[in-house]
Amino acid sequence: MLGANNYGKAETRLVRVTRGGDGHHELVDLNVSVALAGDLAATHQSGDNAGVLPTDTQKNTVYAFAREFGAVPVEAFARRLAQHFVDSQPTIALARVSIEEYAWRRLGPHAFARGGEGIRTAAVSYDGSRTHVVAGITDLVLLNTTDSEFHGFAVDRYTTLAETTDRILATAVAAQWRYDPAPDDFDTAYAAVKQAMIDRFVGTYSYSLQQTLAAMGEGALAACPEVAEIRLSLPNKHHFLVDLAPFQLENPGEVYIAADRPYGLIEGTIRRDDAVDEPLAWALPR
Amino acid sequence: MLGANNYGKAETRLVRVTRGGDGHHELVDLNVSVALAGDLAATHQSGDNAGVLPTDTQKNTVYAFAREFGAVPVEAFARRLAQHFVDSQPTIALARVSIEEYAWRRLGPHAFARGGEGIRTAAVSYDGSRTHVVAGITDLVLLNTTDSEFHGFAVDRYTTLAETTDRILATAVAAQWRYDPAPDDFDTAYAAVKQAMIDRFVGTYSYSLQQTLAAMGEGALAACPEVAEIRLSLPNKHHFLVDLAPFQLENPGEVYIAADRPYGLIEGTIRRDDAVDEPLAWALPR
């Protein structure tokens, strides 16, 4: 029996240049993924593709819409694409469009350097009537050299970790927040949420990465009234103090090993009291 | 308000050697990730860690259990770990343990070469009473040079794709299947499901990758009665025929571009008629 299913074109790489008459150009650099669901049993069961809009067409649509309507803010671009597929294709009942936006710094009227801290993301789901807009950020790497403790934890037979009252706390923020309602200005809302998370990371005297996570989520909700809930996924990027005693050297919090694997992974949702569950906002049904 | 949350140690890399008295050794090579959920509000709200078993302890437990109980089959190892954390920690109500197993080919009594086709996976969720076992495979790359068509699809203003009656069909299989009940012999079940998927990929004359996906899922269910449902995620690894006409050369299905991005992505679930929804089997709540 065929259960939930979806299909689409993933990772369409789009660069959009806007050329001002005065030689002042704007640059947008995106990675766009489309996923569609609906009445697709026929193609699964017999290879009858009459209801299947090709993924190649989806890619074409991404490029054409970028030309016709512009590609930013990415939340609006994703929304336009999601609504188009459902509203124009009789077999398609659900669409989810996900976008990564890479940051570039202006070097001149028409010159740019790629950089920035973190990758902006957007994911919009649409079911023919309701539209869910989720904004986010990934790969925002933050580090405090102090103001982080970890002690008083549960201990069992397998516990060897020493308690600490001063450690490095570092993470690579991956966050997604659901707007309800969508804000008028996606760029302002994104900037406010990002900055609030950074401020809370920096400003929280932390007894656990969970505590920092909650503070970051609460900061996001406080900074932007349209954020109904925020999901954070924070790897604990461990930094281990090197034992230099064999070399007759002290190491008072100065030299650390930056470890790769394993790593702690802390995930949590912070939501307003009145937020409701909206599973479709986060993923198509599986 | 704190919503769903979890934490754990991700990507603990474990190699387990079993040394026979005759110099014949066995090798197991794993990547183990643990995620725990429960009554963890205190650490989020005030940094009170009394209910937090450190992720470092989780790592230690992985290594110690591998020594005490062995690490294969990975489904059983994940199950033992998941049950341990919930049953031994009063604050922990849910555990999910995910494992990747890398294949090695024997070269001698104690020598091996890493290889194989695909990475075996297991993920076990446990809530204190019920245990869900999901097995899987990733990175199984399959290709048919023919017996694949794609035509009769929906067409709109943005469609330029030509219909084809002979194309390369290639994918990197990522599949996860839920056992209910768990089979007695996880290795035999895994081998049967993997082989069935390969056989169906090879043996299906395909009019769409969706059709192939359904055939593979049905093959898995037919091969192993304990499989209640299977989720497949199949990227369409496009191969484009090169236009050699400018060089006065024909190209009758011989020379192709292997494209990176974008790619189609086809996802679907095949389930038995009587399969019920078990969300916890697939992920901890978010």
Add this chain to the structure above:
Amino acid sequence: MLGANNYGKAETRLVRVTRGGDGHHELVDLNVSVALAGDLAATHQSGDNAGVLPTDTQKNTVYAFAREFGAVPVEAFARRLAQHFVDSQPTIALARVSIEEYAWRRLGPHAFARGGEGIRTAAVSYDGSRTHVVAGITDLVLLNTTDSEFHGFAVDRYTTLAETTDRILATAVAAQWRYDPAPDDFDTAYAAVKQAMIDRFVGTYSYSLQQTLAAMGEGALAACPEVAEIRLSLPNKHHFLVDLAPFQLENPGEVYIAADRPYGLIEGTIRRDDAVDEPLAWALPR
């Protein structure tokens, strides 16, 4: 002042199908990189491109030659391409063509699974008269669970490593060997060298990875008379025995951490007594 320079098209991904009349197909999967050098001062100094064969043309040539002449063995394909660019372009004096070949296992007359142990490589340099053929392999991951010791090493103020008489020895072989003369049958030569390296890795009771490296290189020279010299680059993929004593468990060489970074890196050349230096065989001048 302009010094050494080169240009070319890198990473042209080519899949070549050979279709037998009986439905029995052959599959070749390559990544081809071309680099050319010669009298290219004009384009650097003034943007005069009269002597610049576009990298796009190089890509086209890769595809067209695969159609006209076939793409295997890769050493011969690289040689044909390298000779073509130098012999046909007046400004081009040197060419180097590098190829990676990905292995597929046959599943049926026209079905395949990607796999294998290691990626076969070839790199051919040509200067208008002499042709240097270098074959190789990368990502061949080998492991011995025993028969490896490491002790008697130099000790200084910063040494804390314990001596060991039994450790895991693991590496990811990257090797390149220069043929002189080129063998008649590249496939047979490649298979012989690969197998000889594996046999020596497995069969050497090792007191250092350097010793194993030398044994592998000597094995390659012994297995194939056309190999004039071989360069090996062997990361020491460390496996650390886990200290389970805190858990009242012994660990007699059973449970290991597979570490990512840092790693030892051992590089060396084994050459015949009469081998001469051929820098062009290994890289274009920088």
Add this chain to the structure above:
Amino acid sequence: MLGANNYGKAETRLVRVTRGGDGHHELVDLNVSVALAGDLAATHQSGDNAGVLPTDTQKNTVYAFAREFGAVPVEAFARRLAQHFVDSQPTIALARVSIEEYAWRRLGPHAFARGGEGIRTAAVSYDGSRTHVVAGITDLVLLNTTDSEFHGFAVDRYTTLAETTDRILATAVAAQWRYDPAPDDFDTAYAAVKQAMIDRFVGTYSYSLQQTLAAMGEGALAACPEVAEIRLSLPNKHHFLVDLAPFQLENPGEVYIAADRPYGLIEGTIRRDDAVDEPLAWALPR
């Protein structure tokens, strides 16, 4: 016969915090690789390790030296390490120490965000008497939306590329420059060279990426008198204008495909007239 060889510890990840008494901290984040060569025949031939300083010791030395002497500027740190190994170990005749430095932006007295444009690199070689210092940068991604043409190129049977008088020019700069003599202030020299390359990329009206490469190299030499030569490796990150005509849309330089593979790769050296060849500066002998 054993030819050239070397060994060492690669990718030691080091984070160095400097803690000011006022709570103002500095952060340095490095990846350090050591390679040593000398009289190492014994370990290759018989596994006699008396002359082998363990790679584990090299790692310890990296951490200890960071504590004792500081880790920046990275050129000086690499130099100190390279000289130490040769001068203290009788069997070691050559050392090469390579470092990557990851940039962090200050967020507060002891808080940081990882970011920046490009990764700073250093590589120092030492043979017991002479020290070669090479500085560099990788992953500096630059893009001009205009002021780039490409035409007048060589044409052969396989050429289909259209000439263009306006294209996007984008690259990921990898550059290494050799100092002779070493500058007094490595940070100032690095900043000057980096900025000069950016300025030349932005300011050059380009008829080929080779022309831009030469301009960047000349800019580097002009900006810093201690730079004897600079090697640039510039991938041509192709951006292809999308054909929107099938959708009745013009595309006047607005919507592009950002392609992954294949890519052009342009490499060249710009050197002062009096620069001499110093192969050891660039790599240990192979």
